[in-house]
Amino acid sequence: MLDDFLIRAGLAAVGLSLATGPLGSFVVWRRMAYFGDATAHAAILGVALALATDLPIGLGTLTVALAMAVTVAGLSARGWAMDTTLGVLAHSALAFGLVAVSFFPTVRTDLSSYLFGDILAVSRTDLALVWLGALAVLALLAWRWQALLTATLSEDLAHAAGLRPDRERLILVLALALVVAVALKIVGALLIAAMLIIPAATARSFARTPEAMAGLAILIGALSGLGGLGLSLWQDTPTGPSIIVVAAGLFALASARRQA
Amino acid sequence: MSLLSAEHVCVRFGAEEVLHDISLTVAPGEIVTILGPNGSGKSTLLRALLGIVPVAEGRILREAGLRIGYVPQRLTIDRTLPITVRRFLSLPVRVSDAAAAEALARVGMAGQEGEQMATLSGGQQQRVLLARALLGKPQILMLDEPTSGLDQPGEAAFYRLIEEVRRDTGAAVLMVSHDLHVVMAASDRVICLNGHICCEGTPRVVSSAPEYRALFGLGTQGALALYRHEHDHDHDAAHPHHHRHDHQHLHDHARDHAHDHA
Numbered sequence: 235m236l237d238d239f240l241i242r243a244g245l246a247a248v249g250l251s252l253a254t255g256p257l258g259s260f261v262v263w264r265r266m267a268y269f270g271d272a273t274a275h276a277a278i279l280g281v282a283l284a285l286a287t288d289l290p291i292g293l294g295t296l297t298v299a300l301a302m303a304v305t306v307a308g309l310s311a312r313g314w315a316m317d318t319t320l321g322v323l324a325h326s327a328l329a330f331g332l333v334a335v336s337f338f339p340t341v342r343t344d345l346s347s348y349l350f351g352d353i354l355a356v357s358r359t360d361l362a363l364v365w366l367g368a369l370a371v372l373a374l375l376a377w378r379w380q381a382l383l384t385a386t387l388s389e390d391l392a393h394a395a396g397l398r399p400d401r402e403r404l405i406l407v408l409a410l411a412l413v414v415a416v417a418l419k420i421v422g423a424l425l426i427a428a429m430l431i432i433p434a435a436t437a438r439s440f441a442r443t444p445e446a447m448a449g450l451a452i453l454i455g456a457l458s459g460l461g462g463l464g465l466s467l468w469q470d471t472p473t474g475p476s477i478i479v480v481a482a483g484l485f486a487l488a489s490a491r492r493q494a
Numbered sequence: 495m496s497l498l499s500a501e502h503v504c505v506r507f508g509a510e511e512v513l514h515d516i517s518l519t520v521a522p523g524e525i526v527t528i529l530g531p532n533g534s535g536k537s538t539l540l541r542a543l544l545g546i547v548p549v550a551e552g553r554i555l556r557e558a559g560l561r562i563g564y565v566p567q568r569l570t571i572d573r574t575l576p577i578t579v580r581r582f583l584s585l586p587v588r589v590s591d592a593a594a595a596e597a598l599a600r601v602g603m604a605g606q607e608g609e610q611m612a613t614l615s616g617g618q619q620q621r622v623l624l625a626r627a628l629l630g631k632p633q634i635l636m637l638d639e640p641t642s643g644l645d646q647p648g649e650a651a652f653y654r655l656i657e658e659v660r661r662d663t664g665a666a667v668l669m670v671s672h673d674l675h676v677v678m679a680a681s682d683r684v685i686c687l688n689g690h691i692c693c694e695g696t697p698r699v700v701s702s703a704p705e706y707r708a709l710f711g712l713g714t715q716g717a718l719a720l721y722r723h724e725h726d727h728d729h730d731a732a733h734p735h736h737h738r739h740d741h742q743h744l745h746d747h748a749r750d751h752a753h754d755h756a
Contacts, residue, residue, distance in 0.1 A: 384585045
Protein backbone atom coordinates (compact mmCIF):
# COMPACT_ATOMS: atom_id res chain seq x y z
CA MET A 235 0.00 0.00 0.00
CA LEU A 236 2.86 2.37 0.87
CA ASP A 237 4.21 1.80 -2.65
CA ASP A 238 1.76 4.33 -3.99
CA PHE A 239 3.25 7.83 -3.90
CA LEU A 240 -0.19 9.35 -3.41
CA ILE A 241 -0.92 7.31 -0.32
CA ARG A 242 2.47 8.21 1.10
CA ALA A 243 1.81 11.88 0.39
CA GLY A 244 -1.62 11.72 2.04
CA LEU A 245 -0.25 9.96 5.11
CA ALA A 246 2.56 12.51 5.37
CA ALA A 247 0.06 15.38 5.31
CA VAL A 248 -2.09 13.77 7.99
CA GLY A 249 0.97 12.99 10.12
CA LEU A 250 2.20 16.57 9.92
CA SER A 251 -1.14 18.00 11.02
CA LEU A 252 -0.99 15.89 14.22
CA ALA A 253 1.85 18.18 15.27
CA THR A 254 0.85 21.46 13.63
CA GLY A 255 -2.68 21.44 15.12
CA PRO A 256 -1.77 21.65 18.81
CA LEU A 257 1.52 23.51 18.28
CA GLY A 258 -0.16 25.96 15.91
CA SER A 259 -2.78 26.65 18.59
CA PHE A 260 -0.02 27.70 20.98
CA VAL A 261 1.57 29.81 18.24
CA VAL A 262 -1.76 31.62 17.82
CA TRP A 263 -2.49 31.98 21.55
CA ARG A 264 0.97 33.27 22.35
CA ARG A 265 1.23 35.45 19.23
CA MET A 266 4.32 33.69 17.98
CA ALA A 267 3.46 33.82 14.27
CA TYR A 268 6.55 35.76 13.27
CA PHE A 269 8.60 33.54 15.56
CA GLY A 270 7.42 30.56 13.52
CA ASP A 271 8.39 32.35 10.32
CA ALA A 272 11.92 33.08 11.52
CA THR A 273 12.44 29.48 12.58
CA ALA A 274 11.04 28.08 9.37
CA HIS A 275 13.06 30.37 7.13
CA ALA A 276 16.23 29.32 8.92
CA ALA A 277 15.58 25.81 7.60
CA ILE A 278 16.94 26.81 4.17
CA LEU A 279 20.22 27.67 5.84
CA GLY A 280 20.05 24.23 7.43
CA VAL A 281 19.73 22.64 3.99
CA ALA A 282 22.93 24.40 2.88
CA LEU A 283 24.70 23.33 6.05
CA ALA A 284 23.65 19.71 5.58
CA LEU A 285 24.86 19.69 1.99
CA ALA A 286 28.19 21.22 2.95
CA THR A 287 28.82 18.66 5.67
CA ASP A 288 27.22 15.61 4.02
CA LEU A 289 24.75 15.27 6.88
CA PRO A 290 21.12 14.27 6.36
CA ILE A 291 18.99 17.27 5.33
CA GLY A 292 16.62 16.70 8.25
CA LEU A 293 19.43 16.92 10.78
CA GLY A 294 20.75 20.13 9.22
CA THR A 295 17.38 21.83 9.26
CA LEU A 296 16.65 20.64 12.80
CA THR A 297 19.95 22.02 14.08
CA VAL A 298 19.68 25.41 12.42
CA ALA A 299 15.96 25.79 13.23
CA LEU A 300 16.70 24.98 16.86
CA ALA A 301 19.58 27.47 16.97
CA MET A 302 17.36 30.15 15.46
CA ALA A 303 14.45 29.40 17.79
CA VAL A 304 16.68 29.48 20.88
CA THR A 305 18.25 32.76 19.73
CA VAL A 306 14.87 34.38 19.17
CA ALA A 307 13.49 33.09 22.48
CA GLY A 308 16.58 34.42 24.26
CA LEU A 309 16.23 37.85 22.66
CA SER A 310 12.54 38.08 23.45
CA ALA A 311 13.20 37.17 27.09
CA ARG A 312 15.58 40.13 27.22
CA GLY A 313 12.84 42.41 25.99
CA TRP A 314 14.06 43.33 22.51
CA ALA A 315 11.69 45.06 20.12
CA MET A 316 10.46 41.76 18.77
CA ASP A 317 8.68 42.93 15.66
CA THR A 318 11.83 44.42 14.16
CA THR A 319 14.23 41.81 15.52
CA LEU A 320 12.15 38.96 14.17
CA GLY A 321 11.77 40.69 10.84
CA VAL A 322 15.52 41.08 10.54
CA LEU A 323 16.22 37.50 11.62
CA ALA A 324 13.51 35.84 9.52
CA HIS A 325 14.43 37.48 6.27
CA SER A 326 18.19 37.37 6.82
CA ALA A 327 18.01 33.65 7.55
CA LEU A 328 16.12 33.11 4.31
CA ALA A 329 18.49 35.28 2.27
CA PHE A 330 21.63 33.72 3.75
CA GLY A 331 20.15 30.29 3.18
CA LEU A 332 19.35 31.00 -0.46
CA VAL A 333 22.82 32.39 -1.10
CA ALA A 334 24.48 29.47 0.66
CA VAL A 335 22.40 26.90 -1.19
CA SER A 336 23.33 28.46 -4.54
CA PHE A 337 26.88 27.16 -4.04
CA PHE A 338 25.52 23.65 -4.59
CA PRO A 339 24.56 23.37 -8.27
CA THR A 340 22.53 20.18 -7.74
CA VAL A 341 20.24 21.93 -5.31
CA ARG A 342 20.07 25.05 -7.36
CA THR A 343 17.85 23.36 -9.86
CA ASP A 344 15.79 21.81 -7.09
CA LEU A 345 15.49 24.84 -4.87
CA SER A 346 11.75 25.21 -5.20
CA SER A 347 11.20 21.85 -3.51
CA TYR A 348 12.79 23.27 -0.34
CA LEU A 349 10.88 26.51 -0.58
CA PHE A 350 7.47 25.06 -1.44
CA GLY A 351 7.76 21.43 -0.42
CA ASP A 352 7.74 18.27 -2.49
CA ILE A 353 5.15 16.07 -0.87
CA LEU A 354 4.68 13.88 -3.93
CA ALA A 355 8.30 12.76 -3.63
CA VAL A 356 7.98 11.61 -0.01
CA SER A 357 9.81 8.28 0.41
CA ARG A 358 9.06 5.59 2.96
CA THR A 359 11.91 6.86 5.10
CA ASP A 360 10.61 10.42 4.84
CA LEU A 361 7.17 9.21 5.84
CA ALA A 362 8.55 7.40 8.87
CA LEU A 363 10.46 10.52 9.90
CA VAL A 364 7.39 12.72 9.49
CA TRP A 365 5.32 10.47 11.74
CA LEU A 366 8.08 10.01 14.28
CA GLY A 367 8.67 13.75 14.47
CA ALA A 368 4.97 14.59 14.64
CA LEU A 369 4.27 11.99 17.32
CA ALA A 370 7.25 13.23 19.32
CA VAL A 371 5.88 16.79 19.20
CA LEU A 372 2.40 15.57 20.11
CA ALA A 373 3.76 13.57 23.06
CA LEU A 374 5.87 16.50 24.24
CA LEU A 375 2.90 18.86 24.16
CA ALA A 376 0.55 16.34 25.81
CA TRP A 377 3.07 15.76 28.61
CA ARG A 378 3.42 19.48 29.38
CA TRP A 379 -0.14 20.44 28.41
CA GLN A 380 -1.43 21.71 31.77
CA ALA A 381 1.73 23.66 32.51
CA LEU A 382 1.95 25.09 28.99
CA LEU A 383 -1.64 26.22 29.10
CA THR A 384 -1.25 27.83 32.53
CA ALA A 385 1.90 29.66 31.45
CA THR A 386 0.15 30.80 28.27
CA LEU A 387 -2.77 32.25 30.23
CA SER A 388 -0.55 34.02 32.74
CA GLU A 389 3.12 33.60 33.52
CA ASP A 390 2.49 34.94 37.02
CA LEU A 391 -0.17 32.34 37.74
CA ALA A 392 2.21 29.66 36.53
CA HIS A 393 5.02 31.00 38.70
CA ALA A 394 2.78 31.17 41.76
CA ALA A 395 1.82 27.52 41.18
CA GLY A 396 5.50 26.55 41.24
CA LEU A 397 5.83 26.11 37.47
CA ARG A 398 8.66 27.52 35.37
CA PRO A 399 7.27 29.56 32.46
CA ASP A 400 10.72 29.91 30.87
CA ARG A 401 11.08 26.13 30.74
CA GLU A 402 7.65 25.77 29.16
CA ARG A 403 8.65 28.33 26.53
CA LEU A 404 11.70 26.23 25.76
CA ILE A 405 9.47 23.18 25.24
CA LEU A 406 7.52 25.10 22.60
CA VAL A 407 10.74 26.24 20.96
CA LEU A 408 11.96 22.66 20.75
CA ALA A 409 8.63 21.50 19.34
CA LEU A 410 8.71 24.27 16.76
CA ALA A 411 12.18 23.28 15.54
CA LEU A 412 11.04 19.65 15.23
CA VAL A 413 7.98 20.65 13.24
CA VAL A 414 10.07 22.80 10.91
CA ALA A 415 12.41 19.91 10.19
CA VAL A 416 9.47 17.60 9.55
CA ALA A 417 7.38 20.01 7.50
CA LEU A 418 10.12 21.22 5.15
CA LYS A 419 9.56 18.31 2.76
CA ILE A 420 5.78 18.72 2.84
CA VAL A 421 4.90 22.42 2.63
CA GLY A 422 8.36 23.99 2.25
CA ALA A 423 10.16 26.60 4.29
CA LEU A 424 8.08 29.55 3.12
CA LEU A 425 4.73 28.10 4.16
CA ILE A 426 5.42 26.17 7.38
CA ALA A 427 4.19 29.08 9.49
CA ALA A 428 0.97 29.17 7.44
CA MET A 429 0.40 25.48 8.18
CA LEU A 430 0.74 26.28 11.89
CA ILE A 431 -1.47 29.35 12.02
CA ILE A 432 -4.27 28.95 9.49
CA PRO A 433 -5.82 25.65 10.69
CA ALA A 434 -5.62 26.79 14.34
CA ALA A 435 -7.19 30.14 13.51
CA THR A 436 -9.96 28.33 11.61
CA ALA A 437 -10.60 26.01 14.54
CA ARG A 438 -10.99 28.98 16.88
CA SER A 439 -14.42 29.75 15.39
CA PHE A 440 -15.82 26.42 16.53
CA ALA A 441 -14.06 25.70 19.80
CA ARG A 442 -15.07 26.40 23.41
CA THR A 443 -12.02 24.88 25.11
CA PRO A 444 -8.30 24.85 24.29
CA GLU A 445 -8.36 21.08 23.74
CA ALA A 446 -11.24 21.33 21.28
CA MET A 447 -9.38 24.00 19.35
CA ALA A 448 -6.20 21.91 19.15
CA GLY A 449 -8.16 18.80 18.11
CA LEU A 450 -10.13 20.67 15.45
CA ALA A 451 -6.91 22.23 14.17
CA ILE A 452 -5.54 18.72 13.60
CA LEU A 453 -8.67 17.81 11.66
CA ILE A 454 -8.65 21.00 9.58
CA GLY A 455 -4.92 20.63 8.93
CA ALA A 456 -5.40 17.06 7.70
CA LEU A 457 -8.33 18.12 5.51
CA SER A 458 -6.25 20.94 4.03
CA GLY A 459 -3.38 18.54 3.38
CA LEU A 460 -5.56 16.02 1.56
CA GLY A 461 -7.52 18.73 -0.24
CA GLY A 462 -4.33 20.46 -1.35
CA LEU A 463 -2.97 17.18 -2.60
CA GLY A 464 -6.11 16.71 -4.67
CA LEU A 465 -5.97 20.26 -6.01
CA SER A 466 -2.33 19.79 -6.92
CA LEU A 467 -3.02 16.59 -8.86
CA TRP A 468 -6.08 17.97 -10.59
CA GLN A 469 -4.61 21.30 -11.68
CA ASP A 470 -0.92 20.32 -11.69
CA THR A 471 -0.14 23.07 -9.18
CA PRO A 472 2.75 23.06 -6.65
CA THR A 473 1.57 20.97 -3.72
CA GLY A 474 2.76 23.04 -0.74
CA PRO A 475 1.02 26.23 -1.86
CA SER A 476 -2.06 24.20 -2.86
CA ILE A 477 -2.36 22.87 0.71
CA ILE A 478 -2.23 26.41 2.08
CA VAL A 479 -4.77 27.58 -0.52
CA VAL A 480 -7.23 24.97 0.72
CA ALA A 481 -6.49 25.87 4.35
CA ALA A 482 -7.10 29.54 3.58
CA GLY A 483 -10.36 28.63 1.83
CA LEU A 484 -11.56 26.76 4.93
CA PHE A 485 -10.57 29.74 7.07
CA ALA A 486 -12.60 32.08 4.86
CA LEU A 487 -15.62 29.75 5.08
CA ALA A 488 -15.35 29.56 8.87
CA SER A 489 -15.07 33.35 9.14
CA ALA A 490 -18.07 33.84 6.88
CA ARG A 491 -20.08 31.41 9.00
CA ARG A 492 -19.07 33.31 12.11
CA GLN A 493 -20.16 36.63 10.64
CA ALA A 494 -23.51 35.21 9.55
CA MET B 495 4.88 31.05 63.96
CA SER B 496 4.71 32.83 60.64
CA LEU B 497 3.59 31.43 57.30
CA LEU B 498 5.64 33.78 55.21
CA SER B 499 8.24 36.36 56.00
CA ALA B 500 10.71 38.67 54.34
CA GLU B 501 14.01 39.60 55.99
CA HIS B 502 15.75 42.78 54.85
CA VAL B 503 14.70 42.23 51.26
CA CYS B 504 15.98 44.54 48.51
CA VAL B 505 14.80 44.31 44.91
CA ARG B 506 16.57 46.06 42.07
CA PHE B 507 15.61 46.54 38.45
CA GLY B 508 18.95 47.32 36.87
CA ALA B 509 20.54 50.08 38.91
CA GLU B 510 17.25 51.24 40.36
CA GLU B 511 16.40 49.98 43.82
CA VAL B 512 12.66 49.44 43.82
CA LEU B 513 12.38 47.93 47.28
CA HIS B 514 14.70 48.75 50.13
CA ASP B 515 15.21 46.75 53.32
CA ILE B 516 11.75 45.20 53.59
CA SER B 517 11.04 42.99 56.58
CA LEU B 518 7.58 41.64 57.24
CA THR B 519 5.80 38.54 58.46
CA VAL B 520 2.34 37.13 57.94
CA ALA B 521 0.86 34.95 60.68
CA PRO B 522 -1.83 32.29 60.09
CA GLY B 523 -5.31 33.69 59.69
CA GLU B 524 -4.52 37.40 59.63
CA ILE B 525 -5.43 39.88 56.91
CA VAL B 526 -2.51 42.11 56.01
CA THR B 527 -2.77 44.88 53.46
CA ILE B 528 0.19 46.47 51.73
CA LEU B 529 -0.81 50.00 50.96
CA GLY B 530 1.08 52.45 48.80
CA PRO B 531 0.71 54.91 45.95
CA ASN B 532 1.33 53.92 42.34
CA GLY B 533 4.98 53.13 41.75
CA SER B 534 5.67 52.44 45.42
CA GLY B 535 6.75 48.87 44.65
CA LYS B 536 3.81 47.12 46.28
CA SER B 537 3.07 44.78 43.38
CA THR B 538 6.79 44.08 43.11
CA LEU B 539 6.86 43.17 46.80
CA LEU B 540 4.03 40.69 46.33
CA ARG B 541 5.73 39.24 43.28
CA ALA B 542 8.99 38.93 45.21
CA LEU B 543 7.19 37.11 48.02
CA LEU B 544 5.73 34.76 45.40
CA GLY B 545 9.17 34.12 43.92
CA ILE B 546 8.35 35.71 40.56
CA VAL B 547 10.80 38.58 41.01
CA PRO B 548 14.29 37.68 42.30
CA VAL B 549 15.53 39.48 45.41
CA ALA B 550 18.91 41.20 45.27
CA GLU B 551 19.51 41.11 49.01
CA GLY B 552 17.86 39.59 52.05
CA ARG B 553 15.72 36.48 51.95
CA ILE B 554 12.18 35.24 51.81
CA LEU B 555 11.12 32.47 54.14
CA ARG B 556 8.10 30.29 53.61
CA GLU B 557 6.76 27.61 55.88
CA ALA B 558 7.67 24.25 54.36
CA GLY B 559 5.04 23.13 51.86
CA LEU B 560 3.12 26.39 52.15
CA ARG B 561 0.03 26.36 49.94
CA ILE B 562 -0.41 29.77 48.31
CA GLY B 563 -3.52 30.93 46.47
CA TYR B 564 -2.63 33.76 44.13
CA VAL B 565 -5.13 36.19 42.62
CA PRO B 566 -3.48 38.52 40.08
CA GLN B 567 -4.56 42.07 39.39
CA ARG B 568 -6.39 41.00 36.28
CA LEU B 569 -6.15 38.36 33.64
CA THR B 570 -5.96 39.40 30.01
CA ILE B 571 -7.11 36.42 28.03
CA ASP B 572 -6.24 36.56 24.38
CA ARG B 573 -9.38 36.41 22.26
CA THR B 574 -7.85 33.60 20.26
CA LEU B 575 -7.82 31.34 23.31
CA PRO B 576 -11.22 29.75 23.98
CA ILE B 577 -11.59 28.60 27.58
CA THR B 578 -14.58 28.01 29.80
CA VAL B 579 -14.75 28.84 33.49
CA ARG B 580 -14.82 25.11 34.27
CA ARG B 581 -11.69 24.41 32.23
CA PHE B 582 -9.90 27.37 33.78
CA LEU B 583 -10.52 26.08 37.29
CA SER B 584 -8.60 22.91 36.35
CA LEU B 585 -5.36 24.81 35.71
CA PRO B 586 -2.73 23.82 36.52
CA VAL B 587 -4.18 21.06 38.73
CA ARG B 588 -7.22 19.16 37.52
CA VAL B 589 -10.14 19.29 39.93
CA SER B 590 -13.39 17.31 40.12
CA ASP B 591 -16.69 18.76 38.87
CA ALA B 592 -18.02 18.71 42.42
CA ALA B 593 -15.05 20.68 43.78
CA ALA B 594 -15.32 23.18 40.93
CA ALA B 595 -19.06 23.67 41.53
CA GLU B 596 -18.48 24.16 45.25
CA ALA B 597 -15.72 26.73 44.69
CA LEU B 598 -17.91 28.66 42.23
CA ALA B 599 -20.80 28.64 44.67
CA ARG B 600 -18.47 29.92 47.39
CA VAL B 601 -17.66 33.03 45.35
CA GLY B 602 -21.23 33.60 44.17
CA MET B 603 -20.73 32.23 40.66
CA ALA B 604 -22.77 29.01 40.99
CA GLY B 605 -23.70 27.38 37.69
CA GLN B 606 -21.41 29.55 35.56
CA GLU B 607 -19.12 26.66 34.55
CA GLY B 608 -19.94 26.96 30.84
CA GLU B 609 -19.23 30.67 30.45
CA GLN B 610 -16.26 31.77 28.38
CA MET B 611 -13.61 33.44 30.54
CA ALA B 612 -13.12 36.22 27.98
CA THR B 613 -16.79 37.32 28.15
CA LEU B 614 -16.93 37.69 31.96
CA SER B 615 -17.08 41.14 33.53
CA GLY B 616 -14.13 42.32 35.61
CA GLY B 617 -15.89 41.46 38.87
CA GLN B 618 -16.91 38.00 37.69
CA GLN B 619 -13.40 37.30 36.49
CA GLN B 620 -11.95 38.25 39.88
CA ARG B 621 -14.43 35.88 41.52
CA VAL B 622 -13.39 33.04 39.24
CA LEU B 623 -9.72 33.78 39.95
CA LEU B 624 -10.52 33.64 43.65
CA ALA B 625 -12.41 30.36 43.21
CA ARG B 626 -9.44 28.90 41.40
CA ALA B 627 -7.12 30.03 44.19
CA LEU B 628 -9.43 28.48 46.82
CA LEU B 629 -9.40 25.10 45.06
CA GLY B 630 -5.79 24.66 46.14
CA LYS B 631 -6.91 24.88 49.80
CA PRO B 632 -4.48 27.73 50.43
CA GLN B 633 -3.01 28.59 53.83
CA ILE B 634 -2.44 32.06 52.50
CA LEU B 635 -4.24 34.02 49.80
CA MET B 636 -2.16 36.62 48.00
CA LEU B 637 -4.12 39.23 46.09
CA ASP B 638 -2.67 41.95 43.90
CA GLU B 639 -5.10 44.89 43.75
CA PRO B 640 -7.95 42.45 43.30
CA THR B 641 -10.57 45.16 42.87
CA SER B 642 -8.79 47.52 40.51
CA GLY B 643 -11.30 46.80 37.73
CA LEU B 644 -14.43 47.01 39.91
CA ASP B 645 -16.85 49.77 40.81
CA GLN B 646 -17.32 50.70 44.45
CA PRO B 647 -20.20 48.38 45.35
CA GLY B 648 -18.35 45.56 43.56
CA GLU B 649 -15.24 46.40 45.53
CA ALA B 650 -17.04 46.35 48.87
CA ALA B 651 -18.69 43.03 47.99
CA PHE B 652 -15.35 41.53 47.02
CA TYR B 653 -13.70 42.50 50.31
CA ARG B 654 -16.68 41.09 52.24
CA LEU B 655 -16.13 37.87 50.33
CA ILE B 656 -12.44 37.85 51.32
CA GLU B 657 -13.40 38.24 54.97
CA GLU B 658 -15.91 35.40 54.70
CA VAL B 659 -13.28 33.19 53.13
CA ARG B 660 -10.87 33.95 55.93
CA ARG B 661 -13.55 33.20 58.51
CA ASP B 662 -14.55 29.91 56.86
CA THR B 663 -11.14 28.55 55.86
CA GLY B 664 -8.81 30.25 58.31
CA ALA B 665 -6.52 31.25 55.45
CA ALA B 666 -4.27 34.25 55.97
CA VAL B 667 -4.69 37.03 53.43
CA LEU B 668 -1.95 39.26 52.08
CA MET B 669 -3.21 41.87 49.65
CA VAL B 670 -1.95 44.88 47.83
CA SER B 671 -4.00 47.98 47.38
CA HIS B 672 -3.83 51.66 46.60
CA ASP B 673 -7.36 52.44 47.73
CA LEU B 674 -7.95 53.17 51.35
CA HIS B 675 -11.49 53.21 52.59
CA VAL B 676 -12.68 49.62 52.26
CA VAL B 677 -9.24 48.14 52.83
CA MET B 678 -8.86 49.93 56.11
CA ALA B 679 -11.98 48.33 57.49
CA ALA B 680 -11.15 44.86 56.22
CA SER B 681 -7.54 44.55 57.42
CA ASP B 682 -6.04 43.42 60.71
CA ARG B 683 -2.78 45.08 59.84
CA VAL B 684 -1.68 47.61 57.25
CA ILE B 685 1.82 48.04 55.89
CA CYS B 686 2.38 51.40 54.31
CA LEU B 687 4.93 51.13 51.53
CA ASN B 688 6.85 53.60 49.41
CA GLY B 689 10.00 51.80 48.30
CA HIS B 690 10.58 51.07 51.96
CA ILE B 691 8.17 50.38 54.80
CA CYS B 692 7.02 53.80 56.00
CA CYS B 693 4.88 52.57 58.85
CA GLU B 694 2.80 49.61 59.84
CA GLY B 695 0.20 48.64 62.39
CA THR B 696 -3.54 48.41 62.81
CA PRO B 697 -5.57 50.49 60.36
CA ARG B 698 -6.25 53.04 63.11
CA VAL B 699 -2.60 53.45 64.03
CA VAL B 700 -1.47 53.68 60.43
CA SER B 701 -4.11 56.14 59.34
CA SER B 702 -2.96 58.61 61.99
CA ALA B 703 0.76 58.13 61.35
CA PRO B 704 2.45 61.18 59.82
CA GLU B 705 4.27 58.99 57.26
CA TYR B 706 0.99 57.65 56.04
CA ARG B 707 -0.52 61.10 55.82
CA ALA B 708 2.52 62.29 53.93
CA LEU B 709 1.91 59.63 51.32
CA PHE B 710 -1.82 59.94 51.06
CA GLY B 711 -2.55 63.40 52.39
CA LEU B 712 -3.53 65.01 49.14
CA GLY B 713 -2.79 62.27 46.62
CA THR B 714 -5.41 61.76 43.97
CA GLN B 715 -6.22 58.29 45.32
CA GLY B 716 -6.45 59.39 48.93
CA ALA B 717 -10.18 59.88 48.94
CA LEU B 718 -10.56 59.22 52.63
CA ALA B 719 -7.52 61.24 53.63
CA LEU B 720 -8.67 64.09 51.45
CA TYR B 721 -12.07 63.94 53.01
CA ARG B 722 -10.65 63.99 56.49
CA HIS B 723 -8.29 66.76 55.61
CA GLU B 724 -11.06 69.01 54.40
CA HIS B 725 -13.22 68.01 57.28
CA ASP B 726 -10.58 68.80 59.88
CA HIS B 727 -9.44 72.00 58.28
CA ASP B 728 -12.43 73.82 56.95
CA HIS B 729 -10.53 77.07 57.53
CA ASP B 730 -8.32 76.07 54.62
CA ALA B 731 -11.02 77.23 52.28
CA ALA B 732 -10.35 80.76 53.40
CA HIS B 733 -6.73 80.54 52.31
CA PRO B 734 -5.60 80.54 48.71
CA HIS B 735 -4.46 76.94 48.59
CA HIS B 736 -1.96 75.76 46.01
CA HIS B 737 -2.78 72.21 45.09
CA ARG B 738 0.56 71.65 43.46
CA HIS B 739 0.65 68.07 44.69
CA ASP B 740 4.39 67.84 44.74
CA HIS B 741 5.88 65.59 47.34
CA GLN B 742 7.67 68.22 49.38
CA HIS B 743 4.53 70.21 49.71
CA LEU B 744 2.58 67.16 50.80
CA HIS B 745 5.19 66.23 53.29
CA ASP B 746 5.34 69.61 54.93
CA HIS B 747 1.64 69.84 54.98
CA ALA B 748 1.22 66.45 56.56
CA ARG B 749 3.74 67.37 59.24
CA ASP B 750 1.71 70.46 60.03
CA HIS B 751 -1.32 68.35 60.04
CA ALA B 752 0.10 65.83 62.50
CA HIS B 753 1.40 68.67 64.58
CA ASP B 754 -2.04 70.20 64.83
CA HIS B 755 -3.28 67.01 66.36
CA ALA B 756 -0.42 66.67 68.82
